[in-house]
Amino acid sequence: MSKIYDYVFYSIYRNTSITNKSIPDWSTIIAISILLAINIFSILIYIEYDIESIGEKGFGVIPLILVGINFLYFLKNKRYQNILNGFKNQQNKLFWDSIVLTYACASVFILFQILEIGLKTTLLMTGFIALTGIIPYLFRKKK
Numbered sequence: 001m002s003k004i005y006d007y008v009f010y011s012i013y014r015n016t017s018i019t020n021k022s023i024p025d026w027s028t029i030i031a032i033s034i035l036l037a038i039n040i041f042s043i044l045i046y047i048e049y050d051i052e053s054i055g056e057k058g059f060g061v062i063p064l065i066l067v068g069i070n071f072l073y074f075l076k077n078k079r080y081q082n083i084l085n086g087f088k089n090q091q092n093k094l095f096w097d098s099i100v101l102t103y104a105c106a107s108v109f110i111l112f113q114i115l116e117i118g119l120k121t122t123l124l125m126t127g128f129i130a131l132t133g134i135i136p137y138l139f140r141k142k143k
Contacts, residue, residue, distance in 0.1 A: 008032060009074060010087040011100040015136040025080055033066035035107050042111045101133040 012031050017024035040062060044051060054062075074080040090096065105126045112122035 006083045007087060007090075007096060008100050008103070009080065010083055010090075011097045013080070013084065014097075015133060018136040018139055025075060028080075029067060029070040029074055033063055033070050035104055036066050037063040038107045038111050042107070042114055045111075045114045097133075097137065101130065104133065105129050 009028055009032060013024055013028040016027045016031065020027045041051075041059075044054075074083070108129050109122055109126045112125060
């Protein structure tokens with residue numbers, strides 16, 4: 001399971017590092033934490049958990065806790081460097097990157113559908129997420 005999580009980091013890091021040369025590791029950690037928070041909130045809403053009991057502060061604290069956990073997991077002892085090196089020669093990167101992008105799009109799509117935001121807005125946001133994943137891939141240097 002951690003190998004899947006590591007590949008999600010790797011895939012997002014590769015896209016992030018194209019546009020963010022200064023801190024792609026932190027940007028990736030924030031992106032993964034937001035995705036996980038979206039998943040958590042989707043599950044809580046779906047099971048009809050009393051979201052109001054979390055409160056406004058809870059909605060800020062949950063992503064911050066996830067950032068802290070991801071910081072410890074990826075940046076402590078520079079573990080992310082081992083992850084980047086470990087997947088450098090990975091086969092079928094396009095396929096696996098597509099899976100990661102589908103996961104991100106599905107996470108946003110499901111949350112918006114559960115919140116009954118409207119199909120047009122849901123598709124626009126999902127399309128935006130897809131574009132942010134595809135555009136950096138198009139500008140990636142070929143090796």
